[in-house]
Amino acid sequence: MSKTLVIAEKPSVGRDLARVLPGPFKKEEGYLEADNHIITWAVGHLVQLAEPDEYDAKFKKWRMADLPIVPPKFKLIVRDERSKKQMSVVTRQLKRDDVDNVINACDAGREGELIFAYLFEKAGAKKPVQRLWLSSMTMDAMKEAFATLRPGEEMAKLEAAARSRSEADWIVGMNATRAATIRLRSSFDGAVSLGRVQTPTLAIITRREEEIRAFVPEPYWLVDAKFAAEGQDTRQYEGRFHAGANPRITTAEEAAAIVEAVKGQTGEITKLEKTTRKEKAPLLYDxxxxxxxxxxxxxxxxxxxxxxxxxxxxxxxxxxxxxxxxxxxxxxxxxxxxxxxxxxxxxxxxxxxxxxxxxxxxxxxxxxxxxxxxxxxxxxxxxxxxxxxxxxxxxxxxxxxxxxxxxxxVFHPEAVFHNTRVETTVAEYVFRTRGKVLIEAGWRGVYGELQESERDDEDEGRDQQLPKLEKGEAAETRKVESLEKVTKPPRRYTDASLLGAMEGAGKLVDDEELREQMKDSGIGTPATRAAIIERLIDVGYVERDGRALVATEKGLNVIRLLDNHPLTSPSLTGDWEQRLDKIEQGAEERQKFMDDIAGFATQTVQVLDEKLKDVRIPRANLGPCPVCGQDIIENRKGYSCWSREDPGCGFVIWKAKAGKQLPVAVAKELIAVGRTAKQITGFKGRSGRNFRARLALQQSEEGKWRVEFDEAWAKEGAKPPDAETVPETAADAAKQAIEAAAQQDAAASPAA
Incomplete structure (x- = not known):
């Protein structure tokens, strides 16, 4: 009896599909089998594009003369040992004589199509394929999908786009990474990872960091007053001085003059506007x-x-x-x-x-x-x-x-607000007040928001629940004060704001025509953007500090050295994403796209070769060693006072700590005071979960220095105790040990 082989993307999906197919299914090693169907599965990507040395052994060595590497036909290899076991199971099922048809049941999208296409090719299979297209894993949805299988030929364009994306990323990433690493190997530890998606994303983060570092805070002042409408003390409200639309005052003297002019004075409500605003529910989620x-x-x-x-x-x-x-x-x-x-x-x-x-x-x-x-x-x-x-x-x-x-x-009515804007004029100075009341909750009631939360703007002031006021009423100034503020730098990106920047990357493009083309694309795709952010963290270009994404010195230097190369521009990846969509729609030939990719890789290698040939980034100097006084210099694995020329005293702070590379600033702080004042983020526990902790510099009984977690609670998933219960002994001991060692060294020197 002939059978149909169903290939799912994961074992759990395979088991679910078995629930809607005629059974019973017998469980075997790596697959399920019934009278009419066999169900097996990948485990994500079982097969991937081969590394360069699979084409030629000479590529094991990274040499500029061998670049660019553009295979005439891409080879596929099984991903790893775990994948080999399941791949052998899939291959055996595909080659069974009693299997006449194959159903591709991988995730319904470009990546799922690629997973199936690669394993099908690697297995050397030739049997006819149908496509199961699922948007929901309910019983009814799966039954409907099996009843409306699509011919495999319909997926040819989607597969072409998937292969083009994979091969293009290989060509550009492999060649750019090798070229940059060869030229910068004396300046950076490990490979200089580049790619057509991760590099423009890094550029967005680093340019924000450069803006923050270049930012010079400037003082300004605000003047706030508390008023009481005449005759009733209960009708109090607050106002903020505005000169036109601007609440900021440039000097303390000017702010003080306004305070003196209105203090104790009675003003008048010179403007009172009430408007009704309706707010629609947000769209459904992508x-x-x-x-x-x-x-x-x-x-x-x-x-x-x-x-x-x-x-x-x-x-x-x-x-x-x-x-x-x-x-x-x-x-x-x-x-x-x-x-x-x-x-x-x-x-x-x-x-x-x-x-x-x-x-x-x-x-x-x-x-x-x-x-x-x-x-x-x-x-x-x-x-x-x-x-x-x-x-x-x-x-x-x-x-x-x-x-x-x-x-x-999304099916509920609009939320309705009454907005009130009040202007109170005192001695010719105008104070503005905003009031906002939620009248009809509408869709906000779904979230339990029966009242609108007050909005507090740094400059404009907060929304208030206002008493009943009338235009022309007198208002007594009960209190007035000036507040000194400083301008703030741009905020660092969070996952939320970076995802928005990646999605709307076309807005960062100067060319008007290209910006219009990119309005529906961006950097990466919804399915890949999370992995891009994590990739930047994994290669040491970005670190998490709470919710903020902070560019490291390595990340900053990479973008500085690339100096506006097209790889750093969102227009490049946005253009490619659009072309991939056109391949998927049949509006562009895959070969034309790949030829352009090969040309871009060749040009990129030439530019990086010339641009980075003589670049040398000096290693950081962290100042004198706390033990022997010799300069502590950054090296590939740590910060130490010894080198090939001078062994120093052996003091070293290793960079690697619980899955994190300690940056220069943390090492400097440890050297100076023996501990970090703040918790350091980005450490990983054994299960891979992130945690944060303070660090302390300690000396063992053998005299070796090491960095340890300073709190007993610095365990994965544990919450810190109150600040007063954090033990200080480790930090104090480290600092005292450093001071004692330095004193002993000074006492033993000839100068003493």
């Missing part, structure tokens, strides 16, 4: 907007949010496919909206909002349904199936809650 909101609300990294959304789709089956760039639904999904609301309304937290949606005779669909704005996948919404939430982790529950409330809110 992956990037979900990641940005989760970072803002919970501090989740983009990768952490994606992992939770993927589990909710794949394991718990309560959300639709998350790797989407659409915020709309298609018209054929309209009949599912109310049943989906009924399923989420079974949970007490969502019942009221869900009942509102299901009770509507006519759903407001104009901002929800748009076939033209849905590509491979629609917006992320709850699935039309019963939702079991008892096994959701905290992360999963938070992301689920965000998606459910957004789905329900």
């Amino acid at each position: 992956l990037t907007s979900l990641q940005r909101d989760a970072n803002t609300r919970f501090g989740f990294s983009a990768r952490r949010t994606l992992a939770a959304a993927q589990r909710l789709y794949e394991e718990h089956k309560v959300l639709t496919y998350p790797r989407t760039n659409s915020r709309y639904l298609t018209s054929d999904m309209v009949p599912e909206i109310k049943p989906t609301a009924e399923h989420v309304g079974a949970q007490r937290d969502y019942k009221v909002a869900a009942d509102y949606v299901t009770s509507m005779d006519l759903l407001p669909l104009e901002r929800v349904v748009n076939n033209e704005k849905v590509g491979d996948h629609h917006a992320i919404i709850p699935t039309n199936s019963p939702h079991k939430l008892d096994k959701l982790s905290d992360d999963d529950r938070r992301v689920y809650d965000m998606v459910v409330r957004r789905f329900l809110a």
Whole structure:
């Protein structure tokens, strides 16, 4: 009897598919088998593009003369030992005589298509292929997908785009990385990793860091007053001085003069404007907007949010496919909206909002349904199936809650506010006041926001709940004061703001025509942006400091040295993403794109060879050694007072600590005072989770110096105690030991 082989992307998906196919299925090593179907799976990417030395042994050595490397035909290799085992299982199933047909059940998108295409080619398979296209892992969705399998030939253009992206990244990344590393090997530790996506992303972060470093704070003053409407002390409100639209005062003398002029004076309410503002519900989530909101609300990294959304789709089956760039639904999904609301309304937290949606005779669909704005996948919404939430982790529950409330809110009416703007004039000085009241909660009621939270603007002041006021009323100045402020530098990027910058990278392009072309693209794709951020951290270009993404000296130097090379520009990757989309749509030939990539790689090698040939970045000098007084110099692995020419005293601070490279600033602080004043972020525990801790410099009984975690609570996942309970002994001991060693060394010197 002939059988159909189903290849899923992960084992868990394979097991789910078995639930909707005729069984029973017998569990075997790496696959499941029934009378009519065999189900096996990849484990993500089993197969990848081969390294250069697979084409020629000479490429094991990195030499400029061998660049660029552009294979005429790309070779594929199995990823690692773990992958080899499962790849052998997949290959055996593909070559079985009783298997006549193959179903590609990998994730429905460019990356899933690539995973299948690579393993199918590597296995040497020739059998006919059909495509299973899933946006939801519910039973009904899987049954429907099996009933409407698509011919494999329909996926040829998607596969061409997937292969083009993979091969283009290999060509550009491999050649640029080798060229830069060869020329900068004396200045940097390890490879200088470059790529057509990660490098422009790094450029965005480093340019912000350069702006922060160049920023010079300037003082300014604000003048605030508290007023009482005449006759009733309870009618008090606050105002801030404005000169026209500007609240900032440039000198302390001018601010003091205003304070003196209005102190104790009675003014008049010279303007009172009331307006009504309506606020529409936000659109449904795509992956990037979900990641940005989760970072803002919970501090989740983009990768952490994606992992939770993927589990909710794949394991718990309560959300639709998350790797989407659409915020709309298609018209054929309209009949599912109310049943989906009924399923989420079974949970007490969502019942009221869900009942509102299901009770509507006519759903407001104009901002929800748009076939033209849905590509491979629609917006992320709850699935039309019963939702079991008892096994959701905290992360999963938070992301689920965000998606459910957004789905329900989009069908609710607008929120309505009354805005009030008051101007109080005292001795010819005008003070502005803003009031804002939420009149109708509308969609905000889905989030439990029955009152609008007060907005406090650094310069404009806060929104207030105002008493009843009338134009022309007298207002007594009860209190007035000047506040000294300083201008602040631009904020460092967080995951949320960086994702926004990557998505809207076209705005950073000067060329008007290209900027228009890029309005629907950006750096990377929703499915890859989280991995790009983590890649920059892994290669030491960026560090996390709380929620902030901070460029390291290595990251800064890489972008400085590239000096506006096209690799640093978002226009390059934005243009390529658009061309890949055209390949997917059949509007551009894959070969033309790849020829252009090869030409760009050749040009890039030539430019980097010439630009970086004589570059030497001096190693950091951290000042005198606390033990022997000799200069401590940065080297490849640490900061020490010894070198090949002079062994020094042996004092060293190693860079590597719990998965993090200690930067120069931390080493300087340890040398100066024996401990760090603040917690250092970015350490990784054995399970891979991040934690933060203070560091202390300590000396062992054998006399060797080492950096240790200063708090007993510096354990993965542990919370710090109150500040007064943090032990100081390690830091004090380190500092005393350094001072004692220095005194002994001084006493033993001839000068003494």
